Amino acid sequence: MASRWWRWRHGCSWRPEARSLGPGCPGRAGPSGPRAAAAAAAAAAADVTRAQVSYFNLVKSLTSAFPIMYSISRFHHTTPAACCCSKTRSGERYTDPFKLGWRDLKGLYEDIRKELFISTTELKEMSEYYFDGKGKAFRPIIVVLMARACNIHHNNSRDMQASQRAIALIAEMIHTASLVHDDIIDDASSRRGKHTVNKIWGEKKAVLAGDLILSAASMALARIGNTTVISILTQVIEDLVRGEFLQLGSKENENERFAHYLEKTFKKTASLIANSCKAVSVLGCPDPVVHDIAYQYGKNVGIAFQLIDDVLDFTSCSDQMGKPTSADLKLGLATGPVLFACQQFPEMNAMIMRRFSLPGDVDRARQYVLQSDGVQQTTYLAQRYSHEAVREISKLRPSPEREALIQLSEIVLTRDK
Amino acid sequence: MSLRQLLLRLPGYFGASAPPRRLWWSPSLDTIFSVVSWRGQSSRSPAHWNQVVSEAEKIVGYPTSFMSLRCLLSDELSNIAMQVRKLVGTQHPLLTTARGLVHDSQNNLQLRGLVVLLISKAAGPSSVDASCQNYDMVSGIYSCQRSLAEITELIHTALLVHRGIVNLNELQSSDGPLKDMQFGNKIAILSGDFLLANACNGLALLQNTKVVELLASALMDLVQGVYHENSTSAKENRITDDIGISTWKEQTFLSHGALLAKSCQAAMELAKHDAEVQDMAFQYGKHMAMSHKINSDLQPFIKEKTSDSLTFNLNSAPVVLHQEFLGRDLWIKQIGEAQEKGRLDYAKLMCFSCYKGQSGHTGTSEHILNGKFYLYINLEFAQSTFARNNQSWQRCDFSY
Numbered sequence: 001m002a003s004r005w006w007r008w009r010h011g012c013s014w015r016p017e018a019r020s021l022g023p024g025c026p027g028r029a030g031p032s033g034p035r036a037a038a039a040a041a042a043a044a045a046a047d048v049t050r051a052q053v054s055y056f057n058l059v060k061s062l063t064s065a066f067p068i069m070y071s072i073s074r075f076h077h078t079t080p081a082a083c084c085c086s087k088t089r090s091g092e093r094y095t096d097p098f099k100l101g102w103r104d105l106k107g108l109y110e111d112i113r114k115e116l117f118i119s120t121t122e123l124k125e126m127s128e129y130y131f132d133g134k135g136k137a138f139r140p141i142i143v144v145l146m147a148r149a150c151n152i153h154h155n156n157s158r159d160m161q162a163s164q165r166a167i168a169l170i171a172e173m174i175h176t177a178s179l180v181h182d183d184i185i186d187d188a189s190s191r192r193g194k195h196t197v198n199k200i201w202g203e204k205k206a207v208l209a210g211d212l213i214l215s216a217a218s219m220a221l222a223r224i225g226n227t228t229v230i231s232i233l234t235q236v237i238e239d240l241v242r243g244e245f246l247q248l249g250s251k252e253n254e255n256e257r258f259a260h261y262l263e264k265t266f267k268k269t270a271s272l273i274a275n276s277c278k279a280v281s282v283l284g285c286p287d288p289v290v291h292d293i294a295y296q297y298g299k300n301v302g303i304a305f306q307l308i309d310d311v312l313d314f315t316s317c318s319d320q321m322g323k324p325t326s327a328d329l330k331l332g333l334a335t336g337p338v339l340f341a342c343q344q345f346p347e348m349n350a351m352i353m354r355r356f357s358l359p360g361d362v363d364r365a366r367q368y369v370l371q372s373d374g375v376q377q378t379t380y381l382a383q384r385y386s387h388e389a390v391r392e393i394s395k396l397r398p399s400p401e402r403e404a405l406i407q408l409s410e411i412v413l414t415r416d417k
Numbered sequence: 418m419s420l421r422q423l424l425l426r427l428p429g430y431f432g433a434s435a436p437p438r439r440l441w442w443s444p445s446l447d448t449i450f451s452v453v454s455w456r457g458q459s460s461r462s463p464a465h466w467n468q469v470v471s472e473a474e475k476i477v478g479y480p481t482s483f484m485s486l487r488c489l490l491s492d493e494l495s496n497i498a499m500q501v502r503k504l505v506g507t508q509h510p511l512l513t514t515a516r517g518l519v520h521d522s523q524n525n526l527q528l529r530g531l532v533v534l535l536i537s538k539a540a541g542p543s544s545v546d547a548s549c550q551n552y553d554m555v556s557g558i559y560s561c562q563r564s565l566a567e568i569t570e571l572i573h574t575a576l577l578v579h580r581g582i583v584n585l586n587e588l589q590s591s592d593g594p595l596k597d598m599q600f601g602n603k604i605a606i607l608s609g610d611f612l613l614a615n616a617c618n619g620l621a622l623l624q625n626t627k628v629v630e631l632l633a634s635a636l637m638d639l640v641q642g643v644y645h646e647n648s649t650s651a652k653e654n655r656i657t658d659d660i661g662i663s664t665w666k667e668q669t670f671l672s673h674g675a676l677l678a679k680s681c682q683a684a685m686e687l688a689k690h691d692a693e694v695q696d697m698a699f700q701y702g703k704h705m706a707m708s709h710k711i712n713s714d715l716q717p718f719i720k721e722k723t724s725d726s727l728t729f730n731l732n733s734a735p736v737v738l739h740q741e742f743l744g745r746d747l748w749i750k751q752i753g754e755a756q757e758k759g760r761l762d763y764a765k766l767m768c769f770s771c772y773k774g775q776s777g778h779t780g781t782s783e784h785i786l787n788g789k790f791y792l793y794i795n796l797e798f799a800q801s802t803f804a805r806n807n808q809s810w811q812r813c814d815f816s817y
Contacts, residue, residue, distance in 0.1 A: 123644050181610060185603045187585070202584035203602055208644045211579060211613070215637040218617065222630035227621070230629055234621035241614040244607055245496055 097404035097411065101141035104148070104160055105168060108140055109133045112169050115216045126201055126209040127216075130176045134192055139175055140168035142273060142301065142408065146294055147280035148401040149393070154285035156397075163224045164280045170233060171276040173217035178240050180210035185244065186331055224283075232279045236272045243267030247333065254349075258339055262303070269309075270302025293392050297405065300389035305412045307382035310335035311375050314366065316416060329362045336381065338365060341374035379413070386413055497608045508593045509601025510581035511608075529573055529677050530566035532705060536698055537562040537684045543691070561623050561687045568619045568632060569680040575612035576639050578605055580647070628683045635679035642672025649732050665737045670703065673710040678703035710734075 109131045118124040147164035151157040182188070183196040184203050190196060198206040214237070221233055246264040277298035281291045313328050314337050328335050332355030334342075342348040345368045351361050369375065389409040396402050501511065538557045553560050582602050588595060613636075620629045645668050660668075670678075681702030685695040714733035740748040 118641060120641060120644060122648075123641065181606050184582070185606055187599055202586065203582050204584050204647055205644065207579045207582045207606055207609070208640050208647070211576070211609075212637060212640045212644075214613070215633050215640060218620075218633035219630055219637065222626050222633055225626045227624045227626060230626065231621045234617045237617045238614045241607070241610045244610070248500070248607070249496070 095400070095404070097145065097408045098141055100400060100404045101145050102137075104144040104165060105137065105140050108137060108169065108172070112173060115169065115173070115220050116213070118212065122201070123205075123209065123212065126197055126205060127212050129197055129200075129209075130179065130192070131172075135172075137172065138305070139171045139273060139276065142298065142405070143168040143171050143276050143280055145401045145405050145408070146277045146297070147284055149396050149399055149405060150281040150284040150290055150294060152399040152401065153290060153397040154287070157284075161283055163226070163229075164283050166220055166224055167229070167233075167276050167279050167283070170217045170220050171272060173213050173220070174233070174236060174240075175272060177210045177213035177217065180206055180213065182244070184210075186327075188327070226283065228282055229279045232275050232282065236275045239267040239271035239275075243269075243271070254339075254342070257334070257352075261334070261336065261339060265303050265306045266299065269306040270299045273302035273305070274298035290396070293395050296392040297389045297409075300385045300392065301409050301412060304382040304385035304389065304409065307336055307378050307385065308413060308415065311337060311378050311382070312416070313337075314369055314375055326362055326366055329356050329365055332356050336378035337369045337372075337374035339374075340377040341365075341369040341372035344372045344374075382413055386410065497604065497611065500604045501608075503600070507597035507601060508591070509598055509605070510583060511578065511601050511605040514578055514581045514605075528709070529680065530570040532677060532702065533566040533569055533680050533684050534558055534563065536681050536701060537566075537688065540685055540688060540690055540694060540698065543689045543694075559688060561625075562684050564619050564623060565628070565632075565680060565684055565687060568616045569676060571612050571616040571619070572632070572636055572639065573676060575609045575616065576636075576643055578609040578612065580643055581605055623687065625687060627686050631679045631683045631686070635676045638671045638675035638679075642668060642670075642675065646672050646732075660732075660737060661741055662734075662737055665732070665734065666707075669707060669710055669734075674703045674706040677706040 112131045113128050116124060116127045118127060144160065144165065147160050147167070151160060151164075179191065180197050183191060184198045184206050187198075188196050189199045196206075197209055201209075221230055224230075243264050243266075246260060246267065249260075274295045275298070277294040278291050281294035285291075310328065313325050313335065316325055329338070334352045338348065338352065342352060348365060348368055351358075351365050354361070356362050356365055386409045390406050393402055393405050393409075537559065541557060542554075542559075555563075582605050583598055585595065585598060585602070588598060616632075620632055623629070678699045679702070681698040682695045685698045690698075711734050714735060743751070
């Protein structure tokens, strides 16, 4: 443990000139560079939360799966994911994954609104507020693509079951319900470029809108009539709450802090994607191996997605995101870029511990992060999760949907909003 | 005390917790009252109520735990407890809710869970399912029905907690610092969500999609009911909506009846009883809950002291009936008379709504009669439903 910790520290004291050493440089002892830093960080995380080994196990396989070091700047993008999937693509031409996914999602928001049969007009208006068709619908797209990929893998079936499409709806509904509650918890005032529900109608009503969407999602889930699927998606609801609790507390130990961060990221974001992917695979194919592939793909894409989200909180401007940036710092949260930056600037420790509560803390922390390699290292970590997702999904039989999912895991890395 | 007696007595208890103080009973009402009190064996003091509850708990084997042990021992709950402690000294309503759950025996009755257990026991195992009796059954109640009782309480408590969220832009200076209120909201949402997540988890473990759907729709009803209650109490100083008693019934069913009704039905579904028995259980739960609500609405009118204006609610059953009886215009006129400097004088309004001797407001007591009447109709229904149930469940052992 101690040596690993040292390696992390060592790795994190990485300087830009280390890049020129290049991959596999002969005579180089021990892991170094940003990849090692990220790997060691994740490995340290694995040590701490051995109980949740499953989330972090991938670290070992990652290290062996991607022995080549890539340029990690997200600004001139020659992503390793691109190199990786060119190997697996088998020359097939693929279309935009969003277009491919939308073919099965026509009328998504109308159908969701139909699930919310509510008599009171104001309550209905509040519950439908985010189902305006302006969201990315990232989760439903992954779900329908995964459904088709699994169906083709199982018996070359070109159909998608109605119940699988229902999972896409339910995933989006659970996601939205959690957004409504999160916005009250964080006292957020804008999302997706418009005011939040709590700012327009007040907290008292907004919390009920969230509960209502959740109950509608549970009803839709029950109507699918599959107890396994119910259990899988119930796990998500539990994870979302536990993730929120993890966010409430903080760890003093720096090692634990990283594990804590990754666990929170899994529970708050990746669990929904992972479990809804698993649910459609259960509906489409009886093979448990496929269920695990779907789950692992969703989990890795989900974590990568959130890591990039945390990066964008530092690098993007608020117009692009539709929500204010540096939001995490203002909430007192230390995300990936901050935790990495803290390795280079130990003076940030105190700020993390007091949750950036003193005046000027937020701005100073932001400057530290931008000066450090925190953004690059977090992006690198996200790339590793994305690779792992590609590696998992590549185990399925080739199909346009499988290629779209591979492409989607790259898009996650390059998105700017 | 037999189980049958108890189920009959539970709704009967709501007939009145204080003896009627005026002789304004019509003979027919009197008869109904005596029927009910005969059935309920009269004597309705709070001590008696506690006795009824403790009898009920003995019958179901062990009382409904507020939350299961695994839930109590979880990290999250100790986290919540720690966070709630930070709220001490602030004005956030979550504190009152939390205190009520721990200390106040009135709110901590877990009545819903208890009723679900009682009706489960009364129904017993179904004849259809006699072949596969490998469920574990304690004191005549399946373990899945016990989980269901717990889930019912979890959902009820979650909404109770979520109801106590405050609107941050409407805070008064007397509410204390904004930061405290923000923090209180945060903890209230998290703890409510935590309870709901536990409920969902418990539901998933029941492995019955129909039960999941029933309870999810009960949650949906409850949310709509609470929403409506919140929006009417928010404008307490304004004149009430022009709702008739039928609308009132619909809304009260959502906010008070749906959860118990659907939980009772789900308990029957878990024991594989047929649709007819399920419907009876639904009706019993519904009318039981409605009686409970009407009884608490009546309290300000039948208590000796009427100074307690806080409990007076313009949307309570007696007022709605009174308004329907008077007609909209007269009622608005009465409210106008009770208004002083833009503020409602509740005591005065109470006088209008509540008949006092020969003051000449003819018919103002009528709503109380109506309210009572409606209550007894509900009680009668609940009891006759149970009686019918009882006939079809004669083979159940009531020898407790």
